[in-house]
Amino acid sequence: MSNQTDFLNRRLHSLLGVIPVGFFLLEHFYTNYFATQGKEAFEGAVNFLWGIPILRFLEIFLIFIPLIYHAFYGLYIVFRAKNNVSQFGTFRNYMFVIQRVTGVITLIFILWHLWQIWFQTFLDPTPTANELATETANILSNNITAILYGIGVISAVFHFCNGMWSFLVSWGVTVGPRAQLVSTWVWIVAFVVLSYFGISSIVAFHDPNFANNVSALQ
Amino acid sequence: MSEQTAVAEQQKTVHLIFTRQDGPDSKPYKEEFHVPYRKNMNVISAMMEIQRNPVNAKGEKVAPIQWESNCLEEVCGACSMVINGKPRQACTALVDKLEQPIRIGPMSTFPVIRDLVVNRGRMFDALKKVKAWIPVDGTHDLGPGPRQSATEQQWRYELSKCMTCGVCLEACPNVNDNSAFIGPFAVGQVTLFNAHPTGSLNKEERTEALISDGGLQQCGNSQNCVQACPKGIPLTTAIATMNREATKHMFKKWLSF
Ligand code: SF4
Ligand code: FES
Numbered sequence: 001m002s003n004q005t006d007f008l009n010r011r012l013h014s015l016l017g018v019i020p021v022g023f024f025l026l027e028h029f030y031t032n033y034f035a036t037q038g039k040e041a042f043e044g045a046v047n048f049l050w051g052i053p054i055l056r057f058l059e060i061f062l063i064f065i066p067l068i069y070h071a072f073y074g075l076y077i078v079f080r081a082k083n084n085v086s087q088f089g090t091f092r093n094y095m096f097v098i099q100r101v102t103g104v105i106t107l108i109f110i111l112w113h114l115w116q117i118w119f120q121t122f123l124d125p126t127p128t129a130n131e132l133a134t135e136t137a138n139i140l141s142n143n144i145t146a147i148l149y150g151i152g153v154i155s156a157v158f159h160f161c162n163g164m165w166s167f168l169v170s171w172g173v174t175v176g177p178r179a180q181l182v183s184t185w186v187w188i189v190a191f192v193v194l195s196y197f198g199i200s201s202i203v204a205f206h207d208p209n210f211a212n213n214v215s216a217l218q
Numbered sequence: 219m220s221e222q223t224a225v226a227e228q229q230k231t232v233h234l235i236f237t238r239q240d241g242p243d244s245k246p247y248k249e250e251f252h253v254p255y256r257k258n259m260n261v262i263s264a265m266m267e268i269q270r271n272p273v274n275a276k277g278e279k280v281a282p283i284q285w286e287s288n289c290l291e292e293v294c295g296a297c298s299m300v301i302n303g304k305p306r307q308a309c310t311a312l313v314d315k316l317e318q319p320i321r322i323g324p325m326s327t328f329p330v331i332r333d334l335v336v337n338r339g340r341m342f343d344a345l346k347k348v349k350a351w352i353p354v355d356g357t358h359d360l361g362p363g364p365r366q367s368a369t370e371q372q373w374r375y376e377l378s379k380c381m382t383c384g385v386c387l388e389a390c391p392n393v394n395d396n397s398a399f400i401g402p403f404a405v406g407q408v409t410l411f412n413a414h415p416t417g418s419l420n421k422e423e424r425t426e427a428l429i430s431d432g433g434l435q436q437c438g439n440s441q442n443c444v445q446a447c448p449k450g451i452p453l454t455t456a457i458a459t460m461n462r463e464a465t466k467h468m469f470k471k472w473l474s475f
Binding site for chain 2: 175
């Protein structure tokens with residue numbers, strides 16, 4: 001009998017990238033987008049999330065562990081490829097390389113982001129949504145930080161969208177060249193839309209008026 | 219007048235830069251040649267010219283360039299090498315269509331035996347591994363095989379054109395020393411034999427072998443193979459077809475525990 005661990009690991013990596021990691025990305029963007037409607041709206045969204053029972057448990061088993069697996073197996077994939085865009089400068093080959101580059105950027109960004117925001121709420125025994133919102137706005141009020149967050153968010157969105165394109169091929173959903181081309185366009189649109197949502201949230205937190213004014217933004 | 223002729227003469231040479239290697243373990247080095255131009259020359263005929271007069275650009279007499287070729291019409295795949303950065307067949311690489319100096323080297327994915335001669339043995343091992351054949355040998359007549367529809371035939375015909383030339387392996391970013399990936403062509407061959415009405419009787423076995431270590435899953439969708447394949451084989455369609463097959467196979471196996 002042949003050995004299929006390699007196959008199962010790779011498929012697991014692909015699946016976890018979508019469920020739950022990709023799903024979590026969408027949820028996270030959705031929650032953060034409330035920031036564009038002011039601090040209170042954001043706090044409401046946070047409190048809703050914090051109201052979910054066994055949240056820490058879900059965080060660990062539905063986000064951390066899958067994410068860590070996806071990240072580490074992903075790095076293993078990255079370092080095994082010999083990139084050759086200089087020889088084959090086709091669209092898909094560029095996507096192949098950018099997928100790997102954005103994967104690494106996203107990983108670094110997530111670690112930094114976790115350290116800056118999530119870890120603080122973890123240390124605080126009684127975090128409040130108000131503190132979280134103020135703290136986030138505080139961190140993002142710095143121009144450099146906001147720009148780096150922008151890069152991180154766009155990398156994550158790219159990695160998700162192009163990863164979805166790849167996922168559909170790797171599971172045999174989009175088989176022929178036409179289906180794959182349509183899928184390319186669908187995910188380009190998704191990339192633009194999600195980037196817009198992500199960047200808007202950063203801009204909202206970056207706004208000095210974030211904390212004091214709701215109507216100012218409307 | 220004579221000066222003009224001299225210039226014209228000079229222009230009528232082909233400038234070639236080879237990456238040479240004297241043996242499997244020796245160090246590669248570059249060597250340049252100027253060979254007289256003839257109309258409709260290809261890389262093979264330029265190398266034959268060097269064989270006739272093995273003198274390099276410095277005027278030194280050297281060992282002629284070693285290469286492999288058979289059919290000279292892009293059907294055997296023996297003459298694959300990297301020409302101006304692209305892996306392709308030397309016999310269909312027309313000098314008139316190439317930028318000079320023409321840079322020629324062996325395909326780096328394979329162990330070099332000498333100069334441009336490489337050992338493509340790993341490809342034949344891969345075909346054995348995925349059982350790329352239809353086992354119908356026996357001692358008695360099995361009668362005529364089942365009929366195939368025209369669409370099936372056409373699809374299989376495209377896939378059947380593979381000449382094991384190695385270009386798709388050279389083009390693939392995931393075929394290298396760090397990975398065990400057997401290469402895109404093997405996926406095409408499994409698709410070919412699984413799509414055959416008799417071959418499909420052993421479909422599971424091939425799929426199973428294709429998803430073992432170093433198999434199908436190592437594809438990262440750079441889609442270089444389909445661009446590079448000289449025979450225009452729909453490799454990425456074959457890969458996605460087998461991905462679908464593998465997905466089904468996986469669920470079927472789990473559900474039949
Ligand atoms: S699939 Fe194409 S590129 Fe690959 S070995 Fe066969 S003929 Fe060559
Ligand atoms: S000699 Fe057969 S393909 Fe070139």
